[in-house]
Amino acid sequence: MRTTTTGRVTLLATGGTIASRMDAAVGATVASDAGSSVLEAAGGGGPAVEVIDLMQKGSYLLTFDDMVTVCRAIGAALASSDTLGVVVTHGTDTMEETAYLADLLHADPRPVVFTGAQRAADSSDPDGPGNLRAALAVAASPEARNRGALIVFAGQVFTAAGTRKTETAALHAFGNPDLGSIGTVAEDGVVSLDAVESRPEALEVPPSASTVRVDIVACHPGADATLFTAARAAGAGGVVLEATGLGNANADLCDATREAVRDGVVVVTSTRVHAGPVRAVYGAGGGRTLEDAGALPSGLLRPSQARTLLHTLLALGTRPEVIAEQVRLRGLTPTER
Numbered sequence: 163m164r165t166t167t168t169g170r171v172t173l174l175a176t177g178g179t180i181a182s183r184m185d186a187a188v189g190a191t192v193a194s195d196a197g198s199s200v201l202e203a204a205g206g207g208g209p210a211v212e213v214i215d216l217m218q219k220g221s222y223l224l225t226f227d228d229m230v231t232v233c234r235a236i237g238a239a240l241a242s243s244d245t246l247g248v249v250v251t252h253g254t255d256t257m258e259e260t261a262y263l264a265d266l267l268h269a270d271p272r273p274v275v276f277t278g279a280q281r282a283a284d285s286s287d288p289d290g291p292g293n294l295r296a297a298l299a300v301a302a303s304p305e306a307r308n309r310g311a312l313i314v315f316a317g318q319v320f321t322a323a324g325t326r327k328t329e330t331a332a333l334h335a336f337g338n339p340d341l342g343s344i345g346t347v348a349e350d351g352v353v354s355l356d357a358v359e360s361r362p363e364a365l366e367v368p369p370s371a372s373t374v375r376v377d378i379v380a381c382h383p384g385a386d387a388t389l390f391t392a393a394r395a396a397g398a399g400g401v402v403l404e405a406t407g408l409g410n411a412n413a414d415l416c417d418a419t420r421e422a423v424r425d426g427v428v429v430v431t432s433t434r435v436h437a438g439p440v441r442a443v444y445g446a447g448g449g450r451t452l453e454d455a456g457a458l459p460s461g462l463l464r465p466s467q468a469r470t471l472l473h474t475l476l477a478l479g480t481r482p483e484v485i486a487e488q489v490r491l492r493g494l495t496p497t498e499r
Contacts, residue, residue, distance in 0.1 A: 169246040170210040171301045172239035173197055176232060177218040178253030180279035180290035191282050193218045193253070200251055203283060204294040208351065209246060209302040214239070221253025221260070221278075226473055227370050229260045233267050234367060240270045247273040247301030251294065254278045254335050257313065258326045262467045265311035265322035266474055266492075269364035273306035276322070277314045280335050289316070289333050296347035303353040309344070310361050319345040319355060323492065324462055339437035340462045341495065359496035362488075368477035376400040376473040378465050380434070381411045387418035400428040400472045403457065404465045409433050409440035410448040416455050423456030428476065428485055432460040432468045440493070458486050461493020468493075 175181065175197025185192045197213040216235055217228065232250060239248050252260055261276040268274055277297035279290030297314040300306045311322040316334045320343050328337040345355035377393035379401055393401055401422065405411050409431040411419075419429045431452050433440050440460050442453040453459060460468040471492060475485045491499060 183284040204291040221256040261322035299351040318343040372477040412447040420455035429457040
């Protein structure tokens with residue numbers, strides 16, 4: 163049900179399709195609207211809002227430092243006791259990474275809500291205004307407290323962990339194949355959410371300008387270790403294998419993993435499959451061989467978020483045994499923790 167609240171929601175604008183329009187000079191759609199314009203398009207009637215423009219970028223242009231900048235701005239906004247919650251307008255391409263980083267770092271009970279759009283602001287029927295109204299309602303809702311970072315899109319509410327973009331163009335752009343949504347936002351702003359689940363303890367904010375490199379290497383029929391070796395040569399301190407099935411590769415990649423782990427590189431095994439856990443079952447180059455070689459199975463985390471977690475832990479200078487425990491813990495469902 164709708165609850166009357168006092169205070170304000172802070173809107174952190176970063177660009178994305180929700181702030182994009184056709185630029186005749188370049189012949190393509192680019193992020194151009196300020197946060198005030200994005201808010202104005204959503205109309206009134208919601209909570210009081212303070213707008214802060216952080217950047218104007220398509221999220222496909224973001225770096226890890228940009229993501230940390232967003233998380234630092236979230237922390238700064240929550241330093242005020244008048245802040246009910248924070249909404250981040252963000253491009254959909256890498257929203258799953260930035261929202262997950264925010265979730266990893268978020269220790270405050272107040273909600274942090276990410277949203278965006280699939281249709282540009284100058285389209286004939288933009289979806290951004292409705293998404294923003296819903297996100298503002300969630301950010302101001304007492305029901306949304308103690309849930310970490312959330313993604314609100316097309317009337318659905320998702321925890322950041324496990325959620326990813328599942329459609330390139332459809333309005334229902336996000337899904338959490340293993341955990342599902344945790345609730346909905348009605349058109350009138352009424353927020354309905356499931357019971358609060360336990361969350362792992364928040365991590366520290368990693369330093370800016372980190373020199374850590376973490377690459378994703380895809381497995382496919384006939385894949386050799388060329389790209390894995392190139393990642394190491396480029397200075398990767400961590401590698402995420404986008405493996406097949408339950409988390410399987412082949413003998414070449416298992417040998418490369420064994421050598422990398424021996425040299426201090428952290429290797430995490432995820433999967434290209436839509437849903438289900440990564441498990442060490444198969445030998446002869448499969449997931450059991452990878453785990454025996456020192457790779458860490460990512461559980462339910464898919465490559466994008468496994469990489470975000472690994473990058474964060476390495477940037478914090480985390481010891482290998484603690485990295486292994488964090489990957490295990492955060493790859494589990496709430497009921498398994």
